[in-house]
Amino acid sequence: MRDAQIVEAVLFASDAPLGPEEIARADDTLDEDSVEAAVRALRAEYLESDRAFEIVRIAGGYQLLTRPEYAPYLDRFDTIPRPTRLSGPALEALAIIAYRQPIGRVEIEYIRGVGSTGVIRTLQDRGLVAVVGRGEGIGRPLLYGTTPQFLEHFGFDSIDDLPRPETLPVILKEPSESAFRAEDSQSASGAGPVARISPG
Amino acid sequence: MHAPSSSAEPGMFIVEIDDFEGPLDLLLHLIREQDIDVVDIPVSRITRQFLEVIEALDLDSAGEFLEMAATLVRIKAQLLLPRPAGEPGEDPRAELVRRLLEYEQVRVVSHRLRSAEAERIRRLAKGFFPLRPAPRAEEAPLETTWDELLVAAVGVAVQGGDERGHHVPRLLVSLEEKVDLILAALEEARRVEFGRLVRSSPGRVHGVMTLLAGLELSRERRVRLRQSRYFHELWICRPEAEDNRARGDEQSAVGSEP
Numbered sequence: 001m002r003d004a005q006i007v008e009a010v011l012f013a014s015d016a017p018l019g020p021e022e023i024a025r026a027d028d029t030l031d032e033d034s035v036e037a038a039v040r041a042l043r044a045e046y047l048e049s050d051r052a053f054e055i056v057r058i059a060g061g062y063q064l065l066t067r068p069e070y071a072p073y074l075d076r077f078d079t080i081p082r083p084t085r086l087s088g089p090a091l092e093a094l095a096i097i098a099y100r101q102p103i104g105r106v107e108i109e110y111i112r113g114v115g116s117t118g119v120i121r122t123l124q125d126r127g128l129v130a131v132v133g134r135g136e137g138i139g140r141p142l143l144y145g146t147t148p149q150f151l152e153h154f155g156f157d158s159i160d161d162l163p164r165p166e167t168l169p170v171i172l173k174e175p176s177e178s179a180f181r182a183e184d185s186q187s188a189s190g191a192g193p194v195a196r197i198s199p200g
Numbered sequence: 201m202h203a204p205s206s207s208a209e210p211g212m213f214i215v216e217i218d219d220f221e222g223p224l225d226l227l228l229h230l231i232r233e234q235d236i237d238v239v240d241i242p243v244s245r246i247t248r249q250f251l252e253v254i255e256a257l258d259l260d261s262a263g264e265f266l267e268m269a270a271t272l273v274r275i276k277a278q279l280l281l282p283r284p285a286g287e288p289g290e291d292p293r294a295e296l297v298r299r300l301l302e303y304e305q306v307r308v309v310s311h312r313l314r315s316a317e318a319e320r321i322r323r324l325a326k327g328f329f330p331l332r333p334a335p336r337a338e339e340a341p342l343e344t345t346w347d348e349l350l351v352a353a354v355g356v357a358v359q360g361g362d363e364r365g366h367h368v369p370r371l372l373v374s375l376e377e378k379v380d381l382i383l384a385a386l387e388e389a390r391r392v393e394f395g396r397l398v399r400s401s402p403g404r405v406h407g408v409m410t411l412l413a414g415l416e417l418s419r420e421r422r423v424r425l426r427q428s429r430y431f432h433e434l435w436i437c438r439p440e441a442e443d444n445r446a447r448g449d450e451q452s453a454v455g456s457e458p
Binding site for chain 2: 016063067082083085086088089091092094095096112113114115156161162163
């Protein structure tokens, strides 16, 4: 029996992405390298024989997924479960959490300019974000971060698949730096005629 | 200047608030629509336009918009104030500009997430196919008459109409009644056990009203309440009985137990 067939069987039977180290557990002869080699072989095979599915790298693992061009046919089956799309506000909050994690609710709301309790709850219920710790400061606020399901939902392999912060004009990465500070007033204390709205 | 509607005054914007995720979104929209340099916002004009937009709002749902309006007005005022000469200060708009740029980034990223999501949804994992529901039967034409419908409706209403309400009878127990009860008991004896008064008419309402009556009389100094220790029998005494309290343990006040 070929390594590739074992790997294929595991991928076929799984309904979530599996990392190479997990797939390797299928047999003592397998290790991460041989799993990767088997995946490469299977990919070539699928491409060659023009299969309707392919092995996709998602959330640090591999998963068998249908190719996008078959979506119109599958769309006709309203019984096929598929994830529902997120609302605009949910995507906003998720974008903030993804870049700034770990981050608390108050900070999220300050960046969005609107209350976000419900939206965060929705993201939690869908397993896309989770509480990852508590912050310093008053009340030790809950801090949120993204989960592996977040990567799965968007088809990302890792958080690095998000647009690189360097490619974004400013700020998302740097919480409290003002790009427009007058040269002589470097203090971030908010003293002076600063239009500072305190979070919360 | 951009004016989407011909009926609009120059510089006035017609916007649907539902189109905006929040005040920053609206602000950004006003700025971008007019090709305004975000680091040099004409605060006066933007504030006026912003207020025009939120004026059309139901204020209850617009707290965040109002907060932003207040911020704009404050920045406008700060810009008007003369700044001490030679004293370098931050542009009052700086924090707002920073927030706007940051929010714009959030919008960019969430749009990218949106398209990543759309791409991902086009790929399906090996899923569980539940049995398809049987094809829907042809829609039968409605052959029921209004009379039949009425009978059916009335029939249901009669069947289920009874026994549905849950009636909570209001117990009429007056404070005065209990005050009289206590005073009458104290006519006969110098002191009376609270428990005995309550046992004469069981029920929580009676107990509560008797206690309230006792407290009221005590406040008016017409009776004295005595209890030897917590959760022990409560005694209601004539006021002059105070002099005799050394006689019985049960008459010593709470807190002075041995």
